[in-house]
Amino acid sequence: MIGFPLRLLAREIYDRVVAMKGVQNVALITGEERIEPPQARWYCCTVESMPIQKEFAFVAIDEAQLGADPERGHIFTDRILHARGREETMILGSESLRPIIRSLLPDAEIISRPRFSTLSYAGAKKLSRLPKRSAIVAFSIEQVYAVAETLRRMRGGAAVVMGALSPRTRNAQVAMFQSGEVDYLVATDAIGMGLNLDVAHVAFVSLSKFDGSRRRRLTVAEMAQIAGRAGRHQRDGSFGTLAGEGSEFTPEEVLAIEGHSFPRLDWLFWREAKPCFNDIATLIADLEKKPHRPGLLPAPKVIDLLVLKRLAELPDVKALIRHPVDVARLWEVACLPDFRQMGEEHHSRFVASLWQYLGQNERVIPQGVYAGELARLDNIQGDVDTLSARIAAVRTWTYTAHRSDWLTNPPAMAERARALEEKLSDALHDALRQRFVDKRTSMLLRKGAKDVGLLPVEIQADNRVLVDGEDIGTLQGFAFRVDPAAKAGDRKLLLAAAERHLAAILRQKAKDVHMAEDSEFSLAADGEGKPAIFWKGELLGALTKGRTLLQPAFTPVKAVSGLEGDALRDITTRAEGWIESQLGKAMGGIVGLLDLAQQADVDGNVRALAVRLADEGGIAGRHYLADAIAALPKEARGAARKGGIVFGALDIYHHSALKPAAAKWRAALFAARDSRAMPELPPESAVHLKAWNFANASEARNAGYRRIGDEYVRIDLAERVIKKAHEARGQGNLVSMDMAFATSLGISEAGLKALMRDAGFRPAEKAQEPQAEPEPASDAVADATQGVASDVAPASEPENVQPDAAGKQEAIAAEPTVAPAPEPQAVTLTHWRWVGLPKPRPPEQRQQRAKPQHQKTHAAGKPQAKPDRTLVAPKQNTQPSSLALQLAALKGLKL
Numbered sequence: 001m002i003g004f005p006l007r008l009l010a011r012e013i014y015d016r017v018v019a020m021k022g023v024q025n026v027a028l029i030t031g032e033e034r035i036e037p038p039q040a041r042w043y044c045c046t047v048e049s050m051p052i053q054k055e056f057a058f059v060a061i062d063e064a065q066l067g068a069d070p071e072r073g074h075i076f077t078d079r080i081l082h083a084r085g086r087e088e089t090m091i092l093g094s095e096s097l098r099p100i101i102r103s104l105l106p107d108a109e110i111i112s113r114p115r116f117s118t119l120s121y122a123g124a125k126k127l128s129r130l131p132k133r134s135a136i137v138a139f140s141i142e143q144v145y146a147v148a149e150t151l152r153r154m155r156g157g158a159a160v161v162m163g164a165l166s167p168r169t170r171n172a173q174v175a176m177f178q179s180g181e182v183d184y185l186v187a188t189d190a191i192g193m194g195l196n197l198d199v200a201h202v203a204f205v206s207l208s209k210f211d212g213s214r215r216r217r218l219t220v221a222e223m224a225q226i227a228g229r230a231g232r233h234q235r236d237g238s239f240g241t242l243a244g245e246g247s248e249f250t251p252e253e254v255l256a257i258e259g260h261s262f263p264r265l266d267w268l269f270w271r272e273a274k275p276c277f278n279d280i281a282t283l284i285a286d287l288e289k290k291p292h293r294p295g296l297l298p299a300p301k302v303i304d305l306l307v308l309k310r311l312a313e314l315p316d317v318k319a320l321i322r323h324p325v326d327v328a329r330l331w332e333v334a335c336l337p338d339f340r341q342m343g344e345e346h347h348s349r350f351v352a353s354l355w356q357y358l359g360q361n362e363r364v365i366p367q368g369v370y371a372g373e374l375a376r377l378d379n380i381q382g383d384v385d386t387l388s389a390r391i392a393a394v395r396t397w398t399y400t401a402h403r404s405d406w407l408t409n410p411p412a413m414a415e416r417a418r419a420l421e422e423k424l425s426d427a428l429h430d431a432l433r434q435r436f437v438d439k440r441t442s443m444l445l446r447k448g449a450k451d452v453g454l455l456p457v458e459i460q461a462d463n464r465v466l467v468d469g470e471d472i473g474t475l476q477g478f479a480f481r482v483d484p485a486a487k488a489g490d491r492k493l494l495l496a497a498a499e500r501h502l503a504a505i506l507r508q509k510a511k512d513v514h515m516a517e518d519s520e521f522s523l524a525a526d527g528e529g530k531p532a533i534f535w536k537g538e539l540l541g542a543l544t545k546g547r548t549l550l551q552p553a554f555t556p557v558k559a560v561s562g563l564e565g566d567a568l569r570d571i572t573t574r575a576e577g578w579i580e581s582q583l584g585k586a587m588g589g590i591v592g593l594l595d596l597a598q599q600a601d602v603d604g605n606v607r608a609l610a611v612r613l614a615d616e617g618g619i620a621g622r623h624y625l626a627d628a629i630a631a632l633p634k635e636a637r638g639a640a641r642k643g644g645i646v647f648g649a650l651d652i653y654h655h656s657a658l659k660p661a662a663a664k665w666r667a668a669l670f671a672a673r674d675s676r677a678m679p680e681l682p683p684e685s686a687v688h689l690k691a692w693n694f695a696n697a698s699e700a701r702n703a704g705y706r707r708i709g710d711e712y713v714r715i716d717l718a719e720r721v722i723k724k725a726h727e728a729r730g731q732g733n734l735v736s737m738d739m740a741f742a743t744s745l746g747i748s749e750a751g752l753k754a755l756m757r758d759a760g761f762r763p764a765e766k767a768q769e770p771q772a773e774p775e776p777a778s779d780a781v782a783d784a785t786q787g788v789a790s791d792v793a794p795a796s797e798p799e800n801v802q803p804d805a806a807g808k809q810e811a812i813a814a815e816p817t818v819a820p821a822p823e824p825q826a827v828t829l830t831h832w833r834w835v836g837l838p839k840p841r842p843p844e845q846r847q848q849r850a851k852p853q854h855q856k857t858h859a860a861g862k863p864q865a866k867p868d869r870t871l872v873a874p875k876q877n878t879q880p881s882s883l884a885l886q887l888a889a890l891k892g893l894k895l
Helices: 007-021 064-068 073-082 095-104 141-155 167-179 220-227 251-259 280-287 303-312 324-334 344-358 367-377 384-401 410-436 439-446 488-514 566-586 588-597 604-615 626-630 634-642 660-674 697-703 715-729 739-744 749-758 778-784 843-860 882-891
Strands: 002-004 026-029 042-046 058-061 088-091 119-125 134-137 159-161 184-187 201-204 208-210 215-217 237-242 268-270 296-298 457-459 464-467 470-476 479-482 521-525 531-535 538-548 551-556 619-621 645-647 651-654 705-708 711-714 734-738 761-763 829-834
Touching: 002 007, 007 026, 007 042, 007 167, 058 073, 064 073, 064 095, 064 268, 073 095, 073 268, 119 251, 141 184, 141 410, 159 167, 159 410, 167 184, 167 410, 201 220, 220 251, 280 303, 280 324, 303 324, 303 344, 324 344, 367 384, 367 410, 384 410, 488 566, 521 566, 521 660, 531 566, 531 660, 538 566, 538 660, 551 566, 551 660, 566 588, 566 660, 588 604, 588 651, 604 619, 604 626, 604 634, 604 645, 604 651, 619 697, 634 645, 651 715, 660 697, 697 705, 705 715, 705 749, 711 715, 711 749, 715 734, 715 739, 715 749, 715 829, 734 739, 739 749, 749 761, 749 829
Parallel strands: 002 042, 002 058, 026 042, 058 088, 119 237, 134 184, 134 201, 159 184, 201 237, 268 296
Antiparallel strands: 208 215, 457 464, 464 470, 470 479, 521 531, 531 538, 538 551, 619 651, 645 651, 705 711, 734 829, 761 829
């Protein structure tokens, strides 16, 4: 058995031993992984996870000098003192361990193994001058990302290795470096702990790091540990710093590293490995006990002890402790590693939440809770930092799954957590590769194209790209398209040259977008029919689903999203600003509805109606809002109308929602929300459509039209026809309408019949005697006869109608002619009977309405006459409307 300092190193050696001995003979035990075949003979473990209670013929502890580490040193010290093989025990570490090992283990045999290769100081080098097969070491995530981004632009990319990476991600990144796909590796000091890489040179970005409590300079031993990754076995290596970062080795440090001469360790950290669990106070006292042997120092307060002390202060935690067994279990829970680096306070609260399950009842974490946490983390979307955080959280739950008494079914849960970690690790590797590796540039540079950037590049007026006078492709928007006719042998070199020069051009183009006028942008459908934003005809990105209908998201196209830093930000910011300003102009009425919904002095029912109408883009069928309208008091309708809401007999809409710009943006917003193509809209001047294919009634309503039979008429004009019918109706149930009025709007006889049917009218004979009028739907009738025409002017006067199938247009009125007037023709009147348009009501409301009427009738003994509703038969000669008279004059008719 060998105990390694890092999970990554344990996994690396495990894979190598498996290749030699077979998977059935090798075990891997770490905090987050446990692979232990029944007949395993070789064990690779992290130092913390070594099963020292088992008997092994051989036991080794690697990097034993970490016994001087303030956080983990006491674990290494305990293994040095107590982990023993039956036949042999080996402690591997720095020469600086010699005096303390001699003091603690006087009988130990100390053997020195000299380094076969030479490690030499190479000084400070610029990033652009670093040799291939270099590892650049940084001590913060920000530095790692910054260096990797620079290498991507200059050298085609770099692999990234950090301690927070899962083994799967780390192995995939290292494989890119080892295979030569990239020539540079950017890493934290995680590579210092024995990760075996093909590195020729190690460059330090900085020589100081934050150790958890303060920022300090690296010790000489730490510098040598990292620098020693350069050169392996009999291959020489070099180390140095990154020029321009302000860090330099002192001559003494260089001499010590090259000569492998380090200060000797005279002490190691120690903590009681077998504390007493009588009660929490005794446990804490044992963990803080001072060592009695020379060369050992008490371990500083590490996070598990700090967490235990905080838990001991919580009443809910102490209430579950009744026996020493509970104290021992609480200590196990407190030792849960802080994989997420949340800090003492937050980690303590998390551990306390687990203790509520592990300290009572069945003393296990419910499987539903465990599965729910994994399900919450099962998301591969996000950037590098987001995915890294999810993997760290999964490591926490993987650790719990390897505690055999913490779950009801640990193997199944461990497998589920392992599969999720692998899934997230693959996504993280793809994200790292996408962010920090440019495969094409990397490949070109590895082929020796050193002077390719010196070739002249020209962008012509027609966007053709010329490299050294040869046409290699076009720049379409922000995307470069290689000319397929370019010579195969020169294509890659010419492409690399174009990319180097186009970077500056694209950055300038992004600035032009940022400074462009609003008139240079447009909303239209892209190649797939989806709503998109264009700049001077060049596609920038698509409208996608946002937080609300009026807050869509802007998603740049691939060519734009591939830009870096300020260039991408300039385009995204400008496009989002233009979308916001255009929505304020075109959809101002709907924005006004939302403002109305926020006014505290407005009736709550009006505000509710405004919100629902805004959610529908400013237009909705009356039946859809029936409940909101029924709840609206009569006296509150004035405030609604003042806010721009028009109550029609069939549709409710905001008066500005029928404007062409509003219809276009509404179609785009609904298409973005539903992830579908934008529908084709009729011409802006069309008020009547004879041949048009709307997908459904909702699509027609969004465009501002109502279907009547096989035709479509604009909503406000349909409401005007209905209003005219109700005005002519008066107190009677028979209505006579001049057909010329409908004809002037382009409505056919069949279309008028369908519209009147929808509005509650049925065809009637002119001479038919009046009958008793049915109970009207008072709200709809009142709304139909109030405000449709007077509240707001129509979106556009009916000048032309939509072309028919033959492509011809119908005129409202023919031009006057000097020809002799034809024979007088009678005005064509149509007759209708109002049969009622029932208002939708819940059944209980209809019963309550009917009951008082029945009681009243029964008490009176006979029905009471209603003189105010006496029907009057229409006169034989109905006076034609003013519009009909005007049309007749134009046609030369005599009325």
